[in-house]
Amino acid sequence: MLAHLLYGAIRLPLWGYVAFTVATVQLMFLGITLYLHRDQSHGGLVLHPVLRHFFRFWLWFCSGTVTREWVAVHRRHHAYADRPGDPHSPVVFGLQRVMLQGYELYVAAARDQKILANYGRDTPDDWLERNLYSRFPKAGLSLFVVLELVVFGVPAVTMIALQLMAQPFAGGVINGLGHRLGYRSFEMPTSATNIVPWGVLIAGEELHNNHHAFPSSPRFAVQRWEIDMGWLVICVFRALGLARVGSLAPTPNIVHDRTRMDLDTVRALFTNRMHVLRDYRCGVIGPVFRELTKQESTALLPRRAPQLLVRHPKLLDERARQQLRELLERYEVLRTVIEFRDRLQRIWEEMSASHGRALEQLRELCVQAEGSGILALRKFALRLRSYAPAAGSESSH
Ligand SMILES: [Zn+2]
Numbered sequence: 589m590l591a592h593l594l595y596g597a598i599r600l601p602l603w604g605y606v607a608f609t610v611a612t613v614q615l616m617f618l619g620i621t622l623y624l625h626r627d628q629s630h631g632g633l634v635l636h637p638v639l640r641h642f643f644r645f646w647l648w649f650c651s652g653t654v655t656r657e658w659v660a661v662h663r664r665h666h667a668y669a670d671r672p673g674d675p676h677s678p679v680v681f682g683l684q685r686v687m688l689q690g691y692e693l694y695v696a697a698a699r700d701q702k703i704l705a706n707y708g709r710d711t712p713d714d715w716l717e718r719n720l721y722s723r724f725p726k727a728g729l730s731l732f733v734v735l736e737l738v739v740f741g742v743p744a745v746t747m748i749a750l751q752l753m754a755q756p757f758a759g760g761v762i763n764g765l766g767h768r769l770g771y772r773s774f775e776m777p778t779s780a781t782n783i784v785p786w787g788v789l790i791a792g793e794e795l796h797n798n799h800h801a802f803p804s805s806p807r808f809a810v811q812r813w814e815i816d817m818g819w820l821v822i823c824v825f826r827a828l829g830l831a832r833v834g835s836l837a838p839t840p841n842i843v844h845d846r847t848r849m850d851l852d853t854v855r856a857l858f859t860n861r862m863h864v865l866r867d868y869r870c871g872v873i874g875p876v877f878r879e880l881t882k883q884e885s886t887a888l889l890p891r892r893a894p895q896l897l898v899r900h901p902k903l904l905d906e907r908a909r910q911q912l913r914e915l916l917e918r919y920e921v922l923r924t925v926i927e928f929r930d931r932l933q934r935i936w937e938e939m940s941a942s943h944g945r946a947l948e949q950l951r952e953l954c955v956q957a958e959g960s961g962i963l964a965l966r967k968f969a970l971r972l973r974s975y976a977p978a979a980g981s982e983s984s985h
């Protein structure tokens with residue numbers, strides 16, 4: 589009788605409690621990343637209505653999350669990433685606050701009716717949502733706690749504590765560390781990072797830099813060596829006819845024997861511009877800087893010089909911008925490579941006016957790069973020609 593009270597209806601070995609807790613938490617993470625994030629927030633994934641409802645129920649049941657609130661706060665994060673107005677940016681609020689008080693920041697934004705009205709569109713508004721999920725958001729969680737206590741008894745206390753901490757913890761990690769620690773494959777005006785290349789603990793959300801670079805892509809892994817657990821599950825759902833996906837982050841189609849630059853090249857470069865900029869950073873700025881350090885006293889080069897040269901200017905504070913200006917004034921070779929990068933980006937910004945003009949400008953840029961006397965820049969200019977449209981999409985130009 590006492591054992592029954594202590595251990596509830598079902599007594600498991602220790603590994604059983606661990607496995608059950610891990611399974612429920614992972615199911616919650618999948619609900620967040622697949623349903624709330626990739627499907628509802630960005631639309632790059634369309635889950636079968638049964639799956640959508642299952643995840644909506646599960647998130648209500650084990651975390652009390654309301655779809656419209658989560659989606660609105662998240663879309664707002666993308667719209668204002670790392671600027672005032674971002675609901676949970678470590679750049680705005682400080683890393684410690686986002687890590688430790690992330691849930692409070694989320695709740696404050698979720699209660700903001702303007703955010704809900706502007707960013708919460710096209711989320712569920714059916715009878716169940718109005719009369720149960722949104723109306724009694726904590727009822728599911730209460731039921732979850734009581735059921736788990738009845739079924740597992742005292743061990744459930746630890747399990748429930750872990751399950752309840754998992755979502756705020758994961759939120760703090762992604763919104764805090766995912767904008768601070770890790771590596772940046774793509775440069776853009778947000779500080780988002782890929783925390784680790786294997787997104788297996790938080791279902792792929794770890795690849796946050798890739799996600800900010802290609803927000804509507806339902807696949808977060810971009811490099812061959814990255815793993816997105818959420819995407820692997822999507823592949824299973826697709827095979828079962830339970831999910832459809834929109835366009836994925838582009839993969840450059842490199843054709844080495846393309847010798848001339850034409851309108852197809854212009855379009856391919858534009859589509860893959862994030863990859864082109866990454867190539868420029870790794871293949872031009874990096875080698876040129878390393879060459880410079882061999883010739884120059886390192887005392888003249890600030891320690892953060894590599895970062896200053898590659899970071900998006902909007903992410904640099906006034907002191908960093910001043911250091912960058914001094915660096916570029918002192919070294920012509922650095923000035924040249926940064927100017928080339930900026931010209932390339934300007935061509936893309938103005939490209940919508942005329943593709944023909946963009947082609948002319950790109951050809952001119954390549955001629956100048958080849959005559960610059962900077963080996964890395966010359967090689968890059970040659971590589972630009974090898975960007976081809978994705979297989980099957982070549983036009984007749
Ligand atoms: Zn972010």
Ligand SMILES: [Zn+2]
Pocket residue numbers: 625629630662666799803
């Ligand atoms: Zn997102």
